[in-house]
Amino acid sequence: MNQTVNQTMNPRHDWWKQSVVYQIYPRSFQDTNGDGIGDLPGITSRLDHLQQLGVDVVWLSPIYASPQDDNGYDISDYRNVAPEFGTMADFDAMLAGMHARGIKLMMDLVVNHSSDEHEWFRQARSSRDNPYHDHYIWRDPKPDGSPPTNWEAAFNGSVWEWNEPTGEYYLHMFSRKQPDLNWENPALRAEVYDVMRFWLDKGVDGFRMDVINMISKPWNADGSLPDAPVVREGFLQPSFPMTCNGPRLLEFLREMREQVLDHYDTITVGEAPLATITQGRELTNPETGALNMLFQFEHMDLDSVGGTVGGKWAFKPLDLRDLKATMTRWQEALAGQGWNSLYLSNHDQPRPVSRFGDDGRYRVESAKMLAIFLHGMQGTPYVYQGEELGMTNLPFASIDDCRDIETLNFYREAVIQRGESPAQTLAAIRRKGRDNARTPMQWTAGPQAGFTGGTPWIGVNPNSVEINAEQAYADPDSVFHHYRRLIELRRRYPVFVHGRYAQLLPEHRQLDVYTRTLGDQVLLVLCNFSAEAQAFNWPAALARDAAELLLGNLGGLLPSGEPAPESLLRPWEARLYLTRVASA
Structure with missing residues (x-):
């Protein structure tokens, strides 16, 4: 059904500000035909999980025809479904099932490059x-x-x-089988817009746009491209700084908006590596920009040593002060001028509880704390499949357990070409590899976690016996029900969506404390990012006697049975209070 709306006559819709988005990586979500690969009927069969969780939008990673060199981000036909995922009829049934449950669908638009088999x-x-x-x-x-x-x-x-x-x-900015498209060519742009209309006219509700800020290249006047500055002697040089945020990016995206997006009621988010705050405001400004929001990567790069041969694989411990500073900059800069996307994980990132929390003793507590930390901020929250269960990284036994092209190429270059330690290289892969997020969804404690009746395309995490959706449904104190309550609070209290953000403890090394203010309501968010108890002083500017605890991740009693002191945040504890400004 065509969803065309005349945006010149109707106010610009912003339903996506109130929404929570759930990302599905179809290859790993649910298999129904026993081939070990997730499929569209599998997604349809699990829609009740999403409805129970309460999400509003599904972001579906690519399901288009593809040789699968980069797991579907190399597209050979933009208008057809890959046979391993099903048929167009399966897609239509899935979309109808989502819409019947009040869930919208955001497709992945991959148009910086195609497959070399297109x-x-x-x-x-x-x-x-x-x-x-x-x-x-x-x-x-x-x-x-x-x-x-x-x-x-x-x-x-x-x-x-x-x-x-x-x-x-x-x-090709990525694999050699992913040649970059030439956006300088108007005929190419017209082809892309036709593809977008094809899916929107089928009833799709928007697009997540893969590395969209790379479509404008930094051409010299003579038609050549410049060499990158040498930051690593004896090696090829990082190319992303050369191709992200090119000179015609906003022009191209404004044309896309005028030609396509303004004629439909859509949600749009652009993946934007190296995007600055200035570019974030420019691209997401509702009047002069082109997209609803961006995926920026500043917070995703804080535990990597930039400018090194290892790139993202060169690990450094996260300093909470850096994370707070980054999130605060984006919260403050886009307030009233654009919109943030809020995420800690996706198909390209390791599991957040393993990366930012404690996936051992405090797995449940830290998974819940991270949820409160993220969903308390202003922006549209994104939940990646399994995040709502507290799924963890997989302890890959060897490189043979890995499937990701980026990981396999990194191992080959590091170990075979540079002679680095296989053990150290595998340790980096266990920590940062993309396959961590791509292990099958853990539905049950049974064989292959209930994902498939066959042999899965990538191994199931052994902890699926303890961590799975079936267990989570039955436990009212599970990570799943914690996410469900958070999403309910977002619907109930407009302060979650519209409240003004303020950071209260920017220099504290273990605590993140911030507020969101809307009218006379103040949301106070308390998060302990450590395995040690931390003292906390109630902010003098906020009314303590009017405070209501909306949600916490720990019970009100200590193991001894004594009441937990309110002035102490226990290991990985988080609380959400609703209060008001204290009377003078």
């Missing part, structure tokens, strides 16, 4: 004179025969791949 690229690589040649980015070698620039691809190696039929290199 018909556009098959045509483009055949001849310089082919009409599709200009759909992609081609350049001749340098005079010495070397690739056009010194850029390194996201999955290691050069961003340039030689194409013998045309005697040129083509650009």
Whole structure:
């Protein structure tokens, strides 16, 4: 059904501000035909889980036809469903099931690049004179025969791949099987807009746009691309700083909005590596921007040593003060001028309870604390599948257990090419590898966690015997029911959506304490990011006698049976209070 609305006559809708989004990674959600790969009928069969949780929107990772070089982020046909996931009829049934439950669907739009098996690229690589040649980015070698620039691809190696039929290199910021699309070409942009209309006219409610701030490249006046500054002697140089937030980005996205998005009632979020606060305001401003919100990565990079050969794999312990500073900058800068997305995990990130919490003794407590920390801020919260169960990273026994192209390439380059320690490299993969988020959803304590009747495409976490949805439903104090209560509070109290944010303890190393204020209501958020009890003083500016505890992650009694002191936050404790400003 066409959802066209005349945005020039109706106010711009902002239902997505009140929403909570749940991301499904279809390959790992639920398999119904026993091939070990999650599918669309599997998603349909589990929609009651989402309805019970209370989410408003599903973000569905790619289900398009694809050779699966990068698990579906290499698309060979934007208008068809990959056979391993099902059929278009299966898609239509899934969408109808979501809408019947009041859940909207946000598709993944991957248009910085396509698959090299897409018909556009098959045509483009055949001849310089082919009409599709200009759909992609081609350049001749340098005079010495070397690739056009010194850029390194996201999955290691050069961003340039030689194409013998045309005697040129083509650009690929990711895998060599993911050639970058040429957004300078109006014909390419028109093709993209047609693809968007195809899905919107089927009833889809919006798009998450993959690495969308890379579509505008930094062209020199002569049509060449510049070399990257040398920050690592003897290596290819980081390419993301060269291609993120290019000169025509806002122009392209405004055109997309005018041509497509303004004619539908949509939710849009752009994945934007290296986006600055200024760019965040510019892109998400409701009047002059183009998107509803961004996925920025500042907080995701705080536990990595930037500028090193290891990149994201070079670990450093998180300093809570840095996390608070980053979140506060974005909260304050976008207030009234744009909108934040709130996330701690997705298909590209390790499990948050293993990364930012304690996935051992305090798994349940820290998973709940992280939920309160995130959902208390202003923005649209995102829940990645399994996060609502407190799922953890998988202790991969060897590189043979891994499936992700980024991980496999990193291991090969680190161990085989540079001679680094296999044990240390595997330790980095266990900590930061993308496969941590891609292990099958843990539904039951039974074989293969209830995910499949066959052999799963990637191993199931052994702790599924203890951590699974069936167990969580039965336990009223589970992580699942904690998330459900948080989502209910968001619907009940507008302060969660519209309240003004203020950080109260920016320099504390273990506590995060902040407020959200709307009218005479104040939401006070208390989070202990440590395994040690922390003293807490009630803010003098807030009325203690009017405070109502909306939600906590620990009971009101100590193990001894004594009441827990309100002036002490126990290990990984979090509380949400509703109060008001104290009388003068």
